[in-house]
């Protein structure tokens with residue numbers, strides 16, 4: 236199956252929206268909600284459409300286009316080209332907050348770089364053994380984030396904690412509950428928006444500059460949770476498990492749930508969230524770690540070791 240030209244997922248499906256809003260032959264991306272003509276994807280027509288139509292200025296979704304979008308899906312499609320959407324009129328604004336209305340998108344698109352970023356707290360879940368590797372990274376992270384919280388899986392802070400004007404260390408036993416640990420990070424954050432990472436994750440190239448801008452864009456439409464594609468690098472090779480979207484950029488009021496595969500739980504579920512394909516988390520793994528992690532998850536939460544996930548991690552990325 237082909238990957239989505241917007242979010243990279245291999246998740247095209249038949250849906251009621253296709254014949255109603257586009258044509259029976261179209262497919263809906265189950266990840267980002269765009270409606271795509273598979274033939275146009277194969278022929279390269281989609282590339283031309285994105286290059287010529289997804290540009291700064293007014294965008295109107297037309298019935299004959301190879302991609303059909305309403306306001307909600309257009310926000311993500313625009314972000315994939317580093318453009319910010321501003322819905323034109325009350326009906327379009329309503330559609331942005333209430334996906335998926337059968338209302339073709341009509342919006343002003345502008346360069347994302349023109350948006351003033353809002354401050355973001357960085358929370359890193361880590362263990363005492365990770366501090367040796369994290370500490371040298373802190374000066375660089377302090378230049379990029381107004382507030383950094385290291386959520387340390389421990390009962391007490393180390394004798395020589397990492398230092399920094401913007402760095403705080405919170406010792407709290409993880410006790411197998413990832414959601415509770417992330418929620419403690421949400422509470423500790425000083426900024427309204429919080430990016431949550433693990434010790435073996437870093438931000439993809441160019442992502443930092445856009446983080447606060449995407450948060451500001453979310454604020455403008457009342458969205459509280461943003462999904463970032465995660466690039467799993469297994470022994471430095473990009474894995475086929477992509478985009479592996481992680482909803483890690485959240486308003487501080489959002490709480491996570493789920494002991495192991497934790498997810499944020501905003502008031503209206505996924506409707507309060509969107510994917511930002513212009514952002515990326517790099518996840519640094521070894522094949523040995525993938526095997527061990529899968530076994531450990533199975534132990535924590537039987538049946539949830541996600542063997543398909545392990546297989547996709549051990550397969551190199553296929554375009």
Ligand SMILES: [Zn+2]
Nearest residue numbers: 239242264267
């Ligand atoms: Zn998609």
